Amino acid sequence: MxxxxxxxxxxxxxxxxxxxxxxxxxxxxxxxxxxxxxxxxxxxxxxxxxxxxxxxxxxxxxxxxxxxxxxxxxxxxxxxxxxxxxxxxxxxxxxxxxxxxxxDFIPQLSDLGHGATVEGFTRLREGLVLVTGVSGSGKTTTLCSITQAIANERAANIVSIEDPIEFVFTHGERSLIRQRQVGSDTQTFAQAMRSALRQDADVIVVSELRDLETMRTAITAAETGHLVISTLHTTEATATMTRIFDAFPEEQQDYVAAQLANCLRGVVCQHLLPRIDAPGRALATEVMTMNSGMARCIRDRRFAQMPGLIQVGGPHGMHTIDDSLLMLLNNGYIGLESALSHCRDQNFIHTQHERELRARADMAKKKR
Missing domain, CATH: 3.30.450.90 (Beta-Lactamase)
Incomplete structure (x- = not known):
C-alpha cells in the first residue's frame, strides 16, 4: 500500500x-x-x-x-x-x-560543463549538430540549452519537434520558438520536419533521430541552409557515423557520405560520471568539429581514422573523451575507476595521470 x-x-x-x-x-x-x-x-x-x-x-x-x-x-x-x-x-x-x-529552468551550457566549442554551435547558421550519449547522459538538457541560447542571442525562427515536450522554451526578444509534440501536434518527426521547411524556419530542433526517414529529412534540411540540431544514442563520434550509415541502404551510403561531409558541423558525445569531490555527477565529453581532413574522412567512410583526427584537432576545438576524462581525474572531480571504465585508451589514462601525480609530488618537495 x-x-x-x-x-x-x-x-x-x-x-x-x-x-x-x-x-x-x-x-x-x-x-x-x-x-x-x-x-x-x-x-x-x-x-x-x-x-x-x-x-x-x-x-x-x-x-x-x-x-x-x-x-x-x-x-x-x-x-x-x-x-x-x-x-x-x-x-x-x-x-x-x-x-x-x-x-523549470534551462541551464546555460557553461553551467553544464561545456566549453567554448559547444557554445560556438549556438552561432552556426546552417548545418547539422548532433548531441549523443546513452540514456540519462544529459543529451536533452544540452540540446535544450543550445536551443534556448540561440533564441536568447539572435533573431531566429525556431521549430522544435519533440516526443514528448520536456523543457518549455521562452521566446527571445528577436526570436520565435514553436514546440510541437509528436502524437498530439504532428504524426511523425519526419512529417513535422517537412512542414518546418515550409514555415520559414531558421533552426529545426529534433529531440531524437529515431528512424531512417527522420535522418534523411534532417540531413536534407541541413544541406538546404537550415541549422538542424538533434540527438542520437551513441557514445562516441565514430559510433555516431556508423549508426547513421547503417540506417541507410548500402546503395545510398556513398551519397549520404557526401551529404554529411558537406553539412555536418559538429558532434558532442557526453557521459555523466559520479563525482568524488561533491554530490552530483560530472560531465565528460568528446567533441568533434569539421575541417577538411574530417570531411574527407567522412566522405570516404574511413571512420576508424576519426579518433586520431579528433586527437590532433585541438586547434579546431576538438578533444577526445580521454582528454576530458583525464582533466576531470587530475582535477579531483572523478575517481580513477570511473575514468578507466569510460575511456578509449586505459594506458593513456594511467600514464598521464601518474605523470601528473609525480609532477605534483615534485612540486611539493621543492616547496618544502
Whole structure:
C-alpha cells in the first residue's frame, strides 16, 4: 500500500536531488539519485497502487491511449517544481511507470560543463549538430540549452519537434520558438520536419533521430541552409557515423557520405560520471568539429581514422573523451575507476595521470 500520492513522491525525488522516479509493483517507489537507485519510502506498492498513481495524472485521452497501445509517453507538470517526462507501460498485466525530472529552468551550457566549442554551435547558421550519449547522459538538457541560447542571442525562427515536450522554451526578444509534440501536434518527426521547411524556419530542433526517414529529412534540411540540431544514442563520434550509415541502404551510403561531409558541423558525445569531490555527477565529453581532413574522412567512410583526427584537432576545438576524462581525474572531480571504465585508451589514462601525480609530488618537495 502507498501512503503518498504521485506528486508527493515526485517532490521527494527533487528534494533528494534525484533524476528519476520508478513505480513498480512489489517494490517501494525508487529514485535514481546521482546515478544510483535508492528506495524513497518503506511503502511496498502493489498493482492497484501503481495503476492508481499513474491513471490519476492522465487525461482521459491518455488513459485510452495507454489501454490501447499498452505504453504511453507523457508529461506531468508540478507547480513551482517543474515538469516530469513520464513513460507508463504494462508489466505482467500491471501498469508501471518511470518519471524523469525536467527542471523549470534551462541551464546555460557553461553551467553544464561545456566549453567554448559547444557554445560556438549556438552561432552556426546552417548545418547539422548532433548531441549523443546513452540514456540519462544529459543529451536533452544540452540540446535544450543550445536551443534556448540561440533564441536568447539572435533573431531566429525556431521549430522544435519533440516526443514528448520536456523543457518549455521562452521566446527571445528577436526570436520565435514553436514546440510541437509528436502524437498530439504532428504524426511523425519526419512529417513535422517537412512542414518546418515550409514555415520559414531558421533552426529545426529534433529531440531524437529515431528512424531512417527522420535522418534523411534532417540531413536534407541541413544541406538546404537550415541549422538542424538533434540527438542520437551513441557514445562516441565514430559510433555516431556508423549508426547513421547503417540506417541507410548500402546503395545510398556513398551519397549520404557526401551529404554529411558537406553539412555536418559538429558532434558532442557526453557521459555523466559520479563525482568524488561533491554530490552530483560530472560531465565528460568528446567533441568533434569539421575541417577538411574530417570531411574527407567522412566522405570516404574511413571512420576508424576519426579518433586520431579528433586527437590532433585541438586547434579546431576538438578533444577526445580521454582528454576530458583525464582533466576531470587530475582535477579531483572523478575517481580513477570511473575514468578507466569510460575511456578509449586505459594506458593513456594511467600514464598521464601518474605523470601528473609525480609532477605534483615534485612540486611539493621543492616547496618544502
Amino acid at each position: 502507498h501512503s503518498h500520492d504521485l506528486i508527493e513522491y515526485l517532490v521527494m525525488v527533487t528534494e533528494r536531488d534525484g533524476s528519476d522516479l520508478h513505480l513498480s509493483a512489489g517494490a517501494p517507489p525508487m529514485a535514481r539519485i546521482h546515478g544510483s537507485l535508492v528506495p524513497l519510502t518503506d511503502d511496498i506498492l502493489d498493482g492497484t497502487d501503481t495503476r492508481e498513481l499513474v491513471l490519476n495524472v492522465l487525461k482521459e485521452s491518455q488513459r485510452a491511449a495507454l489501454e490501447h497501445n499498452w505504453e504511453l509517453d507523457f508529461a506531468v507538470h508540478v507547480e513551482n517544481l517543474g515538469r516530469f517526462r513520464g513513460n507508463a507501460c504494462y508489466v505482467l498485466g500491471r501498469i508501471e511507470a518511470n518519471f524523469r525530472y525536467i527542471p
